[in-house]
Amino acid sequence: MAEIVGGVATSHVPAIGAAIDHGKQAEPYWAPYFEKIEPARAWMAEVDPDVCIVAYNDHASAFSLELIPTFALGVAPEFPPADEGYGPRRVPVVQGHPELAWHLAESLILDEFDITIVNEMPVDHGLTVPLSITCGEPEAWPCKVIPLCVNVIQYPAPTGHRCHELGKAIRRAVQQFDGDERVVVFGTGGMSHQLQGERAGLTNVDFDLAFMDTLIDDPEAQALVPHTEYMREAGSEGIELVMWMIMRGALSPRVKEVYRGHHVPTSNTSNGLLVLENA
Numbered sequence: 001m002a003e004i005v006g007g008v009a010t011s012h013v014p015a016i017g018a019a020i021d022h023g024k025q026a027e028p029y030w031a032p033y034f035e036k037i038e039p040a041r042a043w044m045a046e047v048d049p050d051v052c053i054v055a056y057n058d059h060a061s062a063f064s065l066e067l068i069p070t071f072a073l074g075v076a077p078e079f080p081p082a083d084e085g086y087g088p089r090r091v092p093v094v095q096g097h098p099e100l101a102w103h104l105a106e107s108l109i110l111d112e113f114d115i116t117i118v119n120e121m122p123v124d125h126g127l128t129v130p131l132s133i134t135c136g137e138p139e140a141w142p143c144k145v146i147p148l149c150v151n152v153i154q155y156p157a158p159t160g161h162r163c164h165e166l167g168k169a170i171r172r173a174v175q176q177f178d179g180d181e182r183v184v185v186f187g188t189g190g191m192s193h194q195l196q197g198e199r200a201g202l203t204n205v206d207f208d209l210a211f212m213d214t215l216i217d218d219p220e221a222q223a224l225v226p227h228t229e230y231m232r233e234a235g236s237e238g239i240e241l242v243m244w245m246i247m248r249g250a251l252s253p254r255v256k257e258v259y260r261g262h263h264v265p266t267s268n269t270s271n272g273l274l275v276l277e278n279a
């Protein structure tokens with residue numbers, strides 16, 4: 001039986017990827033942030049998972065307004081980094097895990113989640129930046145990755161409750177997979193940020209820290225928080241936080257907080273990082 005051995009949540013700010021790719025980590029703006037990610041990197045290296053299931057959102061890189069799947073699961077053997085306007089990041093091609101991904105697709109769909117199956121998909125900063133944050137700059141990513149792409153850019157996005165329930169269904173599916181894979185589930189995006197409109201630049205640290213507390217201690221209560229509250233309190237892009245609910249749902253009802261990092265700002269974002277293990 002495969003096993004979920006932990007969860008990671010992290011912001012996926014593209015400027016972090018650019019800072020890594022251009023060797024700016026030691027610059028005064030970035031050094032305090034990069035210091036705070038070290039414990040998460042050390043945990044990833046120690047846990048050394050076989051597979052990461054990464055809940056992230058595409059930012060009009062793989063999908064345009066022509067086609068907007070709510071939940072899209074990548075079943076391909078590999079996923080290239082997307083060209084987001086400056087050429088693709090020079091990071092390794094993501095290696096998938098088609099066997100586990102197809103098992104997830106079957107299990108989730110029979111569990112009544114209407115998942116879109118994706119055979120070909122470039123992956124943008126939503127996925128590659130969290131890998132860079134947690135794995136550094138290896139020649140090849142140290143584990144296989146199953147992308148789970150969530151629509152949070154075109155209204156209506158799925159609710160936090162739906163995302164939490166999907167996480168629970170992922171846990172059931174992984175536990176039924178006939179293999180010995182050790183799996184880490186990622187939720188990416190957030191925390192508070194707004195990139196557009198009158199409130200561009202908004203961050204809300206009080207909301208973000210309270211969100212982390214409730215996510216950890218009482219996810220069923222966090223699952224009842226509606227979109228409007230995320231938007232009001234965390235800004236229009238703060239809605240990305242619903243993807244953290246997928247990660248949380250995939251862990252046991254009680255969890256151990258292994259590491260918490262928070263840094264504000266990175267680019268426009270109040271940046272959060274969590275490492276959780278099943279209690």
Ligand code: DHB
Pocket residue numbers: 012013014015059189190193195237266267268269
């Ligand atoms: C920023 C954050 C994001 O989550 C994103 O997708 C793009 C930009 C930012 O803070 O600049």
Ligand code: FE
Pocket residue numbers: 012059126189190237240
């Ligand atoms: Fe984003």
